[in-house]
Amino acid sequence: MSKIWIGLFRGVNVGGRKMVMKNLVTALEAAGLQDVRTYIQSGNVLFRSALSEQELETLIDGVVEKTFGYHANLHLVTLSHLETVLKDNPYRNHKHTGKAQHVFFFKAPPSHVDRELMDSLKADSEAYEITDELMYLYAPDGIGRSKLVEKIGKAIKADMTARNLNTVETLRDMAAELSA
Incomplete structure (x- = not known):
């Protein structure tokens, strides 16, 4: 089938x-x-x-x-x-959606996550949540300005790709x- x-x-x-x-x-x-x-x-x-x-x-x-x-x-x-990803999105009720929210899909669970580094890099307006399968990122100021996104490969050791919420929907x- x-x-x-x-x-x-x-x-x-x-x-x-x-x-x-x-x-x-x-x-x-x-x-x-x-x-x-x-x-x-x-x-x-x-x-x-x-x-x-x-x-x-x-x-x-x-x-x-x-x-x-x-x-x-x-x-x-x-x-x-994808339906589960959208349903479980912890930021789905935030004022900014669409391009302000991103999903980083992991091919396998990360071998390492440096939350201390991530917390030191994230802007006050940003928030994230990580599971074994993905990371949700709320970045209302845009990911182009995000120091967290700039260094995400150092903070999370995983094969990943990201899409904004508009694309996922x-x-x-x-x-x-x-x-x-």
Whole structure:
């Protein structure tokens, strides 16, 4: 039975890692994925497949390497996972939403979290909550100015990718549409 998957690529269309979304859709469809669609140019893809998560990671990495010339740094999540992420968001009732709230998805639980460093870097207006699967960040002044975000790789030892709340909600809505 096929399942709806959401793929979150890390580091595409920045630093020379070009990924034309139209070409990605064509290549993934040719590889057997169904109902492939993308959202914005930062590496969000939705599709239907009966393959396991591990099989999909291997398949998609091969497709990306063949099509674009580099290995994919991909996090796969399901519609139910995105729904849970949104439901459990500790900042969902804050005044600032959308671009002020971010979700950092971990591929595996962090091997180390330096909360002392994080607390020393975060602005007074910022707040965060970390689980084994993700970090919620509330940054009403924007992540471009955030010293915490600038040093997040030193504070959290994990393979991660981030999306703002607007993107997470849109991906959830697109996945729900696919499953209807």
